[in-house]
Amino acid sequence: IEFPLTVTQMLWVNLIMDTFAALALASEPSYKEVMKKKPRGINDFIISKSMMANIFGVGLLFLAILLGILVYMNKDGIVSVYELSVFFTIFVMMQFWNMFNARTLGGNRSAFYKLKENRNFVVIAVLILVLQIVIIQFGGGFFRTEPLSLEHWAAIIAGTSMVLWIGELCRLFKRIKENRQ
Numbered sequence: 418i419e420f421p422l423t424v425t426q427m428l429w430v431n432l433i434m435d436t437f438a439a440l441a442l443a444s445e446p447s448y449k450e451v452m453k454k455k456p457r458g459i460n461d462f463i464i465s466k467s468m469m470a471n472i473f474g475v476g477l478l479f480l481a482i483l484l485g486i487l488v489y490m491n492k493d494g495i496v497s498v499y500e501l502s503v504f505f506t507i508f509v510m511m512q513f514w515n516m517f518n519a520r521t522l523g524g525n526r527s528a529f530y531k532l533k534e535n536r537n538f539v540v541i542a543v544l545i546l547v548l549q550i551v552i553i554q555f556g557g558g559f560f561r562t563e564p565l566s567l568e569h570w571a572a573i574i575a576g577t578s579m580v581l582w583i584g585e586l587c588r589l590f591k592r593i594k595e596n597r598q
Contacts, residue, residue, distance in 0.1 A: 486507060510577035511577045
């Protein structure tokens, strides 16, 4: 398989994962419940064990899914530009939904908790989604993409949203467990 992502596609992925996501998450309002938590020790690593487990768990899951998709697409020995456009969109949309999960890192509240209060997050999320559609539908040779059908868009958005819904279920179970204690 030739490289599944081009340099320009990787630049877009880095832009949304690093710059846009950082801007969206940096604009999160503060929550009073944070002050109720015990402070981190002076010698503690900045990344907690639960954060590390989340990072590696999600990363390995994304890697397995994306490698599985590439193997499936290569079953006939040829991976078309259309299939690579699907792959690229799946990769971006998994990151898109994970950005919502990142809003709740360290807490058990829903990713939708006070979402309307963070207008910057909503604007950036919509911008990422719209720009991804524009890149795929009109990027052509520059981004090595072909326009996807409406059915594929619907399937990709619904399928990749499982990243968010699984996160929501995990947080719900944590809230239930905490309420029982």
